Amino acid sequence: MIKLIFFILALTFIGCHTKENADLIVLNAKIYTVDSAFSLAEAMAIKDGKILALGKAESILDSYVAKEKFDANGKFIYPGFIDAHAHFVGYGKSLFEVQLYDSKSWNEVIGRVTRFAKNNPNEKWIIGRGWDQNKFEGKQFPTNELLNQLFPDVPVMVTRVDGHAAIANAKALALAEIKPNQQLTGGSIETKNGKLTGLLIDNAVDLVQSKIPSAALKDYDKWLMAAQENCFEQGLTTITDCGLMYNDVEKIDSLQQQNKLLMKLYVMLSDDQRNYEKYLSKPPYKTNKLFVKGIKVYSDGALGSRGACLLQHYSDKPNWFGFLLSNKAHFDSLASILVNTPYQMCTHAIGDSANRTILTIYNKYLKGKNDKRWRIEHAQVINENDFDLFGYASVIPSVQPTHATSDMYWAEERLGKKRLQNAYAYKQLLKQNGWLPLGTDFPVEDISPFKTFLAAVIRKDAVGFPTNGFQKENALTREEALRGMTIWAAKANFLENETGSLVVGKKADFILLNNDLMQVPETEILNTKVIATWSDGKKVYNKK
Numbered sequence: 001m002i003k004l005i006f007f008i009l010a011l012t013f014i015g016c017h018t019k020e021n022a023d024l025i026v027l028n029a030k031i032y033t034v035d036s037a038f039s040l041a042e043a044m045a046i047k048d049g050k051i052l053a054l055g056k057a058e059s060i061l062d063s064y065v066a067k068e069k070f071d072a073n074g075k076f077i078y079p080g081f082i083d084a085h086a087h088f089v090g091y092g093k094s095l096f097e098v099q100l101y102d103s104k105s106w107n108e109v110i111g112r113v114t115r116f117a118k119n120n121p122n123e124k125w126i127i128g129r130g131w132d133q134n135k136f137e138g139k140q141f142p143t144n145e146l147l148n149q150l151f152p153d154v155p156v157m158v159t160r161v162d163g164h165a166a167i168a169n170a171k172a173l174a175l176a177e178i179k180p181n182q183q184l185t186g187g188s189i190e191t192k193n194g195k196l197t198g199l200l201i202d203n204a205v206d207l208v209q210s211k212i213p214s215a216a217l218k219d220y221d222k223w224l225m226a227a228q229e230n231c232f233e234q235g236l237t238t239i240t241d242c243g244l245m246y247n248d249v250e251k252i253d254s255l256q257q258q259n260k261l262l263m264k265l266y267v268m269l270s271d272d273q274r275n276y277e278k279y280l281s282k283p284p285y286k287t288n289k290l291f292v293k294g295i296k297v298y299s300d301g302a303l304g305s306r307g308a309c310l311l312q313h314y315s316d317k318p319n320w321f322g323f324l325l326s327n328k329a330h331f332d333s334l335a336s337i338l339v340n341t342p343y344q345m346c347t348h349a350i351g352d353s354a355n356r357t358i359l360t361i362y363n364k365y366l367k368g369k370n371d372k373r374w375r376i377e378h379a380q381v382i383n384e385n386d387f388d389l390f391g392y393a394s395v396i397p398s399v400q401p402t403h404a405t406s407d408m409y410w411a412e413e414r415l416g417k418k419r420l421q422n423a424y425a426y427k428q429l430l431k432q433n434g435w436l437p438l439g440t441d442f443p444v445e446d447i448s449p450f451k452t453f454l455a456a457v458i459r460k461d462a463v464g465f466p467t468n469g470f471q472k473e474n475a476l477t478r479e480e481a482l483r484g485m486t487i488w489a490a491k492a493n494f495l496e497n498e499t500g501s502l503v504v505g506k507k508a509d510f511i512l513l514n515n516d517l518m519q520v521p522e523t524e525i526l527n528t529k530v531i532a533t534w535s536d537g538k539k540v541y542n543k544k
Contacts, residue, residue, distance in 0.1 A: 022047045022066040024508075024537055027057050029072035030516065034079050034486050034501040038479060046508040049536035053504060075531060076516045078482070079502050080237025080509035081449040082489035085377055085398050085439030088231075088241040088265060089248055090163075092223030093215075094443045095230075098128025100158060101443075104135055106142040109158060114150060125172075125212055126151065128158040129443065134304060134410045141190070144169045144198025157208050162444050165305035166205045167198045176208045186325030202301040202325055220251040221260065228263045232541035234447055235511040235530040238264040240439065240493055242346070242377065243296040245270055246278040249285075256289045262535055264509075266493040268294030268346050271334065284342055288536075293494060295338060296377070297347040298325045300354035303380065303407060303414055308351035311383060315416040322351055332361050339365040339372070344494075346375040346398070352383040352419070359389035366393040375492065378403070378441075381415065381423045390432035396492055397429040398437050401455035401481075402445040408461075408470045420471075426456065427474040436476075437492035438484035449485055453517060454525045456481040462526060478518050508537035 022045040031041040033054060041054040045064040053060060098116040103109045109131050117126055133141050147156050147169035155172035159165070168176075173196055180191040187203030189196065200208065215223075231239060244252075244267050255261035269275040269292065279285070284293035300322060301307020306314055309322040331347070338345045345362070349355040355376060362374055370393065379390075379397035390397055404424035412420050422428075430436040440452055451462060456476045459469035469475065476484065490500025499507045515528040533541035 019065040022064040024068045025066040026070045029077045031077040035503050046537040051504050051508050076513045077510050079486040081235045081485050082238040083439045084240050084437035084489035084492050086239050086442045088239045091443040092227030094129050095226050100128045101130035103131050110146050126156040130161050132161045141199050162302040164202050164302040164307050166200045168208045172208050175211045202307045232533045237509040237535050240266045242268045243270045246275050264289045267292045268296035271297045294344045294346045299347050299349045299358050300351050309354040310351045311353045316413045335361050335365045348377045350378050350380045352381045355382050356386050362395050363393045370394050384422050400439050400441045401452050405455045405461035425474045435488045436484050437489040450528050453481050458522045510534050
């Protein structure tokens with residue numbers, strides 16, 4: 001009898017063993033962990049914003065108890081997307097300016113500017129962005145004549161989609177004290193028949209930009225809350241913001257400390273002496289949501305505005321090679337300083353000449369394999385003899401797949417067939433280090449990670465062009481693309497031990513999708529929707 005009692009007590013103890021408390025248990029999901037083995041799970045437990053365990057549902061339920069349970073109903077969970085190159089502050093700001101994206105003509109641009117001015121009569125400056133002369137009949141740059149007539153007393157500046165060219169009206173040019181035939185390094189001011197046309201390229205844009213009044217904290221609040229809402233809706237949980245000033249960072253930090261801004265941000269500081277004085281003598285600044293460690297440098301402009309610096313002249317503009325935005329000595333000097341700091345040098349380079357210049361300087365100071373993770377942002381056009389310069393010095397090419405599918409309509413006109421073969425060459429770039437971070441460059445491109453995925457894997461744009469894909473030899477696999485949008489993007493920001501994959505101990509940043517990106521037919525990729533987004537284990541977006 002005594003033995004029987006002990007046996008029953010033992011069974012009771014085994015059946016009622018203490019379970020560990022969790023905040024949230026997710027069940028009945030197909031979870032892509034994106035760990036080193038690319039393994040799958042069906043349930044996970046989360047506590048204090050981090051992942052406690054993943055595995056089978058029975059195992060999780062047997063070991064953990066939580067007040068909140070979420071049934072995924074067989075849907076698909078992925079790590080939160082990370083955009084490895086974007087402009088979060090600029091995107092938020094652009095939401096409250098004139099939207100010129102997809103304008104089919106200059107007259108359409110003028111119409112949108114006019115409507116905006118009518119609806120916002122108290123604006124002291126009229127600012128817009130998004131036009132692209134390659135979408136206009138004749139593909140010629142516009143002039144400011146109509147803007148001068150319509151807005152003689154209000155400064156207006158409308159920026160090209162890539163941010164490397166703008167049209168400013170006479171009032172704005174006068175405020176910037178720009179004169180006909182004025183010369184400057186790394187930019188151009190177009191003059192025709194002795195008169196300013198309003199066209200500004202690269203560094204010339206900054207002359208007008210510097211005259212626009214500074215924003216207040218309430219403006220940042222408005223911009224960044226709107227940007228955050230859109231990003232969470234797209235499944236983005238971390239954004240790399242490329243090129244901010246110290247005062248931008250202060251505003252971001254303030255909003256994050258108030259728990260208003262929940263978006264995680266990796267910040268690259270702009271190449272500016274004021275930023276260096278503020279940061280370089282100190283370790284990189286880091287909180288739970290903000291990491292300031294990158295230095296964003298511009299070597300050249302953009303291909304669309306013919307500011308990209310090429311080794312041979314533009315195929316559609318003889319004797320024109322583009323230009324560097326600073327002299328080579330500047331880039332060399334900066335590299336010599338940064339190599340002795342923990343800060344990451346991240347240089348915008350589009351043309352093959354710009355890429356060669358920066359890669360040569362990087363190799364000079366990095367001296368072989370290393371873990372500094374210096375980056376080339378865009379790495380669009382590479383000379384066939386220069387690809388190895390990435391691998392020799394562990395330089396990270398940071399690319400944006402939708403640039404390829406946007407530029408493919410006119411890139412051959414700029415480069416010719418031979419050079420185009422080594423442009424947007426993501427597979428070749430991936431081979432250099434075995435990993436490749438992916439981004440969008442929004443607002444230059446659409447914010448959608450699904451368009452990134454489509455462009456990377458299928459090499460088509462949103463309308464399914466071209467039928468057989470653009471230079472398919474450089475397409476990534478689905479797994480490579482997903483890694484590029486998650487763990488490799490995290491690694492490019494030195495955050496791979498915190499986020500980018502769903503493994504025990506990492507932040508619980510994850511999304512629920514209606515489609516399985518690893519399996520869905522290519523025609524359904526853009527029909528994939530984010531049902532919900534979690535950041536640090538808390539739901540920050542739920543599809544209505």
